Every structure is written in structure tokens, then in C-alpha cells.
Amino acid sequence: MTPLRRLGASDLKIAPLVLGGNVFDWTADRHASFAVLDAFVDGGGTMIDTADVYSAWAPGHSGGESETVIGEWLRASGKRDRVQIATKVGMLPGEGGEKLAPARIAAACDASLRRLGTDRIDLYFAHQDDDTQPQEAVAEAFAALVRAGKVRVLGASNFHAARLKSAIDTARAAGLPHYQVLQPEYNLVSRHKFEGELQDYCVVENIGVVPYYGLASGFLTGKYRSADDLGKSVRGGRMRDLLEGKGAEVLAALDSVAEETGATVAQIALAWLMAQPGVTAPIASATSAQQLEELLPAMSLTLTDDQLARLTDAGA
Numbered sequence: 001m002t003p004l005r006r007l008g009a010s011d012l013k014i015a016p017l018v019l020g021g022n023v024f025d026w027t028a029d030r031h032a033s034f035a036v037l038d039a040f041v042d043g044g045g046t047m048i049d050t051a052d053v054y055s056a057w058a059p060g061h062s063g064g065e066s067e068t069v070i071g072e073w074l075r076a077s078g079k080r081d082r083v084q085i086a087t088k089v090g091m092l093p094g095e096g097g098e099k100l101a102p103a104r105i106a107a108a109c110d111a112s113l114r115r116l117g118t119d120r121i122d123l124y125f126a127h128q129d130d131d132t133q134p135q136e137a138v139a140e141a142f143a144a145l146v147r148a149g150k151v152r153v154l155g156a157s158n159f160h161a162a163r164l165k166s167a168i169d170t171a172r173a174a175g176l177p178h179y180q181v182l183q184p185e186y187n188l189v190s191r192h193k194f195e196g197e198l199q200d201y202c203v204v205e206n207i208g209v210v211p212y213y214g215l216a217s218g219f220l221t222g223k224y225r226s227a228d229d230l231g232k233s234v235r236g237g238r239m240r241d242l243l244e245g246k247g248a249e250v251l252a253a254l255d256s257v258a259e260e261t262g263a264t265v266a267q268i269a270l271a272w273l274m275a276q277p278g279v280t281a282p283i284a285s286a287t288s289a290q291q292l293e294e295l296l297p298a299m300s301l302t303l304t305d306d307q308l309a310r311l312t313d314a315g316a
Helices: 030-042 065-077 102-116 135-147 161-173 196-207 216-221 225-234 235-260 263-274 291-300 305-314
Strands: 016-018 048-049 082-087 122-128 151-156 181-183
Touching: 016 122, 030 065, 030 291, 048 181, 048 263, 065 102, 082 102, 102 122, 102 135, 122 135, 122 181, 135 151, 161 196, 216 235, 216 263, 225 235, 235 263, 235 305, 263 291
Parallel strands: 016 048, 048 082, 082 122, 122 151, 151 181
Antiparallel strands: none
């Protein structure tokens, strides 16, 4: 069984791969979503990441669809006590206002709990920073949820280093629970948003890090290798930018390590993330059980120092 990792200084211990729920009831229907969730838990996974805004962007959707599917699966499977649920507030406006308005945080948490059909959220993220609200008020709103037993651990997503530090210092000064986890965009071809000051701060302060876009929206599966491949999905335009940047060099390095290890390029890309300072577990999504089962071996893949260095250098 894959050893669990402690998530920063929190009391949560998780498997080194987090399942992204952004595809549920969007590009994965209910049946496929249930199959992915079952395969993830059966394969040793523990944390499922979603958000109230998933998938408000899809035609006919208004947000909450992913949480609803996860809630239905939890009831049908009886596996609530085998998983940790992470969700987010801050991108879906509704009762109480927008972003991180204190009344919105309170209302959104209750709505997420209802959709998930559970009495607690294991990890609750501020989905984005909100400089229109006093950080003291935001900290108190989140603290109220912790005191009520609705939330176990707090996290921040898409925060810059200065604002993350300020938010944590503000909460600590008031004797309130603070963000213990960060969810940034981070992968082999997108490193500038995390590496440097933000990563250094997380390492020093023992902030657990669960990066999203671990596979760069599919680019790091090796699916997109030339201009001819760009029509394979609606993300083709973004893939062109990656190919014209460091993407080709990164894929070549991944191919080289794949030959040495027998692992797939996707597994290697995730294993590289798992080995980075401060990172507890990357997030990856799958639209089928077969796709998910290809990713799970990354949890037990250990790359050599030389392999890690070659991958790092390719994307530098």
C-alpha cells in the first residue's frame, strides 16, 4: 500500500495523488464519474478535490454539479470514511455575495455540504484571493466554519506569496485557524507561478502543496507532439503555445526517462511533481476508470536524482 503523506502541518494524511473532480458531470457523465471514483479509492487514493463552481461554465450548468455527483457516489458507495473531501469557495457568486465576502463563505459552505451529503469538509479552500475584503473578516468567516465542525482544515488556491503570507499572519495574530495548504498551478511546463518566493515560503512554513494542472491539461500525457495533434481537443490553442515554448524539450526528457523506467510519460510527470520541495500531492483528473488506472502507478514511482535533474533542466 502506498504510504500516506502528512499534508503540511495539518492533521490530514493523504495519498500522494489527489483526484480532480472538475470533470464530473461535465466531460465524465455520472456513470463514468462513479467508475473513476471507485477506481481511485480501490487503487489507494484518498483525497478528492472539487469546487462549488464546477462546472458552471458548461452549457445548462450553474455550478455545484461536481459536488452533487460526488455526494451521490458517497451515498451509493458508503465510502465517506475512506476519503477526504476538498472543495472551494470564491468563484461562484450566490447567496451572501461574491468571492470571499464573509456571508458568501458561510452560505457557500452550507450549500457544498448539502450537495456533498456530508457533515464536514476535510479541506476547504479560498478558490482565489479577494482584495475587496479585509483579511481579518475573511479569516473570521473561515474560523467560524472550523469552530462549527463544518470544516477541518483551511487552504488557499491561486494566492501570490505576499498575500498568502499576509493572510496567514493576520489569522495567527488574531488567534484564528489559518491556511495550512496551498493549491497553485504547477507542472513541468508551468513553473513560474509557484517556484521561487511562494515555494520557499511553503517549505519554511510547512504549508502543504497540492498543485492543479499536474498534467498541463493533458499536454504531459504525450498526446500533443506536433501541430497535427492540436485538433485532438478544445485545448489545442494552449497546446500550441506549450509546444512552441519548452514543451518539446520536456517531452523529449520524459520520453528518455520513460525508456529507462518503463513508466508512462504521464506517470513520470506526476512523479516529478511528487518529488518537488513542499509538494505533498499533485491533482490529476480522469474521465474514465481506464485513464485513472494509468495514473495510479505514479504514486509508487521513485525517480533517481539524475532523472529528476534532467526533467527539471528541460523545463527551466
